[in-house]
Amino acid sequence: MRKLNILKTILDLFWIFSLIAAIGIVIFLPFYLFSSDMDIAVKIKGQEIPNQNAFTKIIVFINVVSALIFLYSIYLLRKVVGLFQKREIFKTEVVKLFNLIGKLIVISSIISNVSVFIYNMVERNNVGLSIDFGSYDSFLISVSIGLFFMVISEIFKIAMNIKEESELII
Amino acid sequence: MPIIINLDVMLAKRKMRSNELAEHVGITTANISILKTGKAKGIRFSTLELICEILECQPGDIMEFVKE
Numbered sequence: 262m263r264k265l266n267i268l269k270t271i272l273d274l275f276w277i278f279s280l281i282a283a284i285g286i287v288i289f290l291p292f293y294l295f296s297s298d299m300d301i302a303v304k305i306k307g308q309e310i311p312n313q314n315a316f317t318k319i320i321v322f323i324n325v326v327s328a329l330i331f332l333y334s335i336y337l338l339r340k341v342v343g344l345f346q347k348r349e350i351f352k353t354e355v356v357k358l359f360n361l362i363g364k365l366i367v368i369s370s371i372i373s374n375v376s377v378f379i380y381n382m383v384e385r386n387n388v389g390l391s392i393d394f395g396s397y398d399s400f401l402i403s404v405s406i407g408l409f410f411m412v413i414s415e416i417f418k419i420a421m422n423i424k425e426e427s428e429l430i431i
Numbered sequence: 432m433p434i435i436i437n438l439d440v441m442l443a444k445r446k447m448r449s450n451e452l453a454e455h456v457g458i459t460t461a462n463i464s465i466l467k468t469g470k471a472k473g474i475r476f477s478t479l480e481l482i483c484e485i486l487e488c489q490p491g492d493i494m495e496f497v498k499e
Binding site for chain 1: 465471
């Protein structure tokens with residue numbers, strides 16, 4: 262269970278730092294969205310967004326929502342790891358949480374990538390799809406991770422039923 | 432399930448209590464209760480062997496097949 266403790270520590274650290282950043286962004290976001298004279302360089306997925314018109318502000322807002330959804334999935338993952346530490350493994354709550362985490366990661370990834378795709382199409386007249394090779398930041402990888410969590414949820418459901426049956430074998 | 436457990440009938444015939452049987456077999460009274468109420472999904476041969484030995488009966492005396 263040492264690996265579980267390491268995982269919990271890493272998730273806790275990531276959660277705390279991300280939460281601080283998220284609070285900052287949530288406080289700053291209304292000023293960015295509703296003020297016209299703010300000249301701040303905003304980067305989404307490594308791309309600088311120079312023109313701050315209504316459209317780019319909507320794109321930034323959508324990406325912030327996507328990031329918050331991702332952050333919530335990390336919070337839920339911490340919760341699952343916490344349950345594992347309490348030896349609560351094959352429980353309905355774990356199955357539900359894994360499924361929810363998977364859905365949130367897929368939704369967050371789709372929202373973020375579709376908005377960046379639309380931004381590139383409208384603002385840069387650049388319609389194209391790229392597959393990042395050898396990177397964890399790829400759209401396909403993030404969707405796959407989400408789907409993997411959903412598969413894990415199904416596997417845990419099967420394991421839970423087998424455990425219940427084995428407990429009823431005298 | 433079409434397999435009916437008649438353990439309580441056999442216990443009554445032998446004038447034995449569930450907890451006594453549980454003690455002899457080495458399982459909990461909760462498990463004996465699961466067996467008696469028909470909630471059990473299965474029974475190990477080793478458990479069946481001990482129950483038959485203690486109650487001096489055959490497996491067919493404590494369980495029967497009834498078509499649904």
